[in-house]
Amino acid sequence: MATSVMWFRRDLRLADNPALVEAIGAADDVVPLFVFDPRLWDPAGPPRRCYLSASLRALSDRIGGLVVRCGDPVEMVAALAREVNAESVHVAADFGPYGGRRDAAVEAALSEAGVPLVRTGSPYAVSPGRVRNQQGDGYQVFTPFAKAWREHGWRSPAATPRAVSWDVSLRSDDWPTAQLPAGIQLPAAGEAAARRRWRAFVGDKLTDYGPSRDRPDLDATSHMSVHLKWGEIHPRTMLGDLAAAHADQRAVTTYRTELAWREFYADVLARRPDTAREYYKPEFAVMAYDEPGEAFEAWKAGRTGFPIVDAGMRQLRTEGWMHNRVRMIVASFLVKDLHIEWQHGARHFLHWLVDGDLASNNHGWQWTAGCGTDAAPYFRVFNPVEQGKKFDPDGHYIRRYVSELADTPAPQIHEPRNPIVDHAEERAEALARYERVRGR
Numbered sequence: 001m002a003t004s005v006m007w008f009r010r011d012l013r014l015a016d017n018p019a020l021v022e023a024i025g026a027a028d029d030v031v032p033l034f035v036f037d038p039r040l041w042d043p044a045g046p047p048r049r050c051y052l053s054a055s056l057r058a059l060s061d062r063i064g065g066l067v068v069r070c071g072d073p074v075e076m077v078a079a080l081a082r083e084v085n086a087e088s089v090h091v092a093a094d095f096g097p098y099g100g101r102r103d104a105a106v107e108a109a110l111s112e113a114g115v116p117l118v119r120t121g122s123p124y125a126v127s128p129g130r131v132r133n134q135q136g137d138g139y140q141v142f143t144p145f146a147k148a149w150r151e152h153g154w155r156s157p158a159a160t161p162r163a164v165s166w167d168v169s170l171r172s173d174d175w176p177t178a179q180l181p182a183g184i185q186l187p188a189a190g191e192a193a194a195r196r197r198w199r200a201f202v203g204d205k206l207t208d209y210g211p212s213r214d215r216p217d218l219d220a221t222s223h224m225s226v227h228l229k230w231g232e233i234h235p236r237t238m239l240g241d242l243a244a245a246h247a248d249q250r251a252v253t254t255y256r257t258e259l260a261w262r263e264f265y266a267d268v269l270a271r272r273p274d275t276a277r278e279y280y281k282p283e284f285a286v287m288a289y290d291e292p293g294e295a296f297e298a299w300k301a302g303r304t305g306f307p308i309v310d311a312g313m314r315q316l317r318t319e320g321w322m323h324n325r326v327r328m329i330v331a332s333f334l335v336k337d338l339h340i341e342w343q344h345g346a347r348h349f350l351h352w353l354v355d356g357d358l359a360s361n362n363h364g365w366q367w368t369a370g371c372g373t374d375a376a377p378y379f380r381v382f383n384p385v386e387q388g389k390k391f392d393p394d395g396h397y398i399r400r401y402v403s404e405l406a407d408t409p410a411p412q413i414h415e416p417r418n419p420i421v422d423h424a425e426e427r428a429e430a431l432a433r434y435e436r437v438r439g440r
Contacts, residue, residue, distance in 0.1 A: 011231035018121035023090035045351035047320030049178035058190025065168030097273035128270035194227035216323035284371035305419035308388035320354035332382035
């Protein structure tokens with residue numbers, strides 16, 4: 001009886017899983033493996049740890065068990081392959097900086113035993129590196145990338161296996177504990193939960209997505225980012241459903257473009273792994289920044305005195321999530337009102353976001369900070385008061401998270417109260433610092 005190993009990572013589903021299809025086709029029995037890697041688990045914040053654990057439980061229940069090992073994947077995967085005399089180990093390709101290095105090391109360890117590491121598919125509709133310009137280079141700016149990405153197209157979803165002979169008889173390590181801080185509520189996890197949420201969005205909210213998606217008070221977004229993060233649904237499945245949806249085509253195009261942003265940032269990070277931590281535009285590294293201090297702590301706690309900023313930061317700590325428009329507002333405030341480097345904010349987000357994705361998070365921060373892939377110049381500075389008035393006009397979003405303003409009517413609710421900085425002064429200071437860098 002031939003045995004293969006399906007090493008689950010960011011693909012915690014059975015449907016539209018090409019790597020799983022290959023694993024089934026390669027052997028009679030399939031060992032479903034998940035490795036708790038301390039390089040990924042230890043830095044993760046409580047929301048991501050708890051959600052991952054819940055998603056793994058859902059997958060385990062679906063297939064009748066998971067074989068879990070804790071430790072360095074290079075050692076764990078190779079040891080398991082030897083233990084079961086595996087014919088092959090199957091994964092979806094990982095294009096992240098750490099994931100790529102890890103998989104190369106695992107592949108080398110497996111090769112010593114004559115076991116191939118078979119990469120099939122990826123977490124993306126179009127894998128990083130596939131979309132190129134006429135010179136054969138990757139795109140530096142989103143808009144031409146998105147056009148080329150649409151023209152490139154993507155495969156149809158892979159078939160869902162009807163029956164799998166899972167081998168879950170092997171020993172498993174104890175799962176690491178994950179404890180959610182009091183007051184945080186996370187969404188339902190797992191493949192079934194992802195499909196329910198997606199069907200509900202396509203059926204009820206997709207048509208209004210275009211004009212409503214920037215309104216945090218309306219709950220008009222799909223909330224699919226966490227399901228995409230863990231691969232509980234594949235973007236190719238979503239793109240197929242969008243193509244068949246009976247909805248306003250402008251809304252379909254808008255949502256498809258949002259998926260393209262995720263793929264663009266993954267492509268950029270694959271080409272420039274240094275930008276996970278460093279500046280996409282290196283000239284901004286020499287700008288004058290302030291050291292994190294009391295103002296940074298006030299920002300993290302949602303105590304800046306700017307209502308829309310405080311609402312966003314408090315939403316992060318109560319839901320492990322923040323509306324995308326508000327993410328841009330609070331990021332702009334940190335970098336351009338408080339003059340603190342984007343990396344500090346990016347790390348805080350990755351600690352608390354349940355959907356924290358390295359490529360999307362860190363390049364989203366660089367976009368807002370003006371040092372990333374955005375073609376717009378640095379002098380775009382979000383005014384937190386005007387942003388609040390525009391995107392939360394009646395103050396419903398602010399009242400939901402800033403309890404002390406629950407009885408304050410609009411438009412007064414948007415006015416700063418004991419603000420930690422003067423926005424006009426700090427905007428001028430941010431632009432002055434930029435001019436000094438540009439003049440070098």
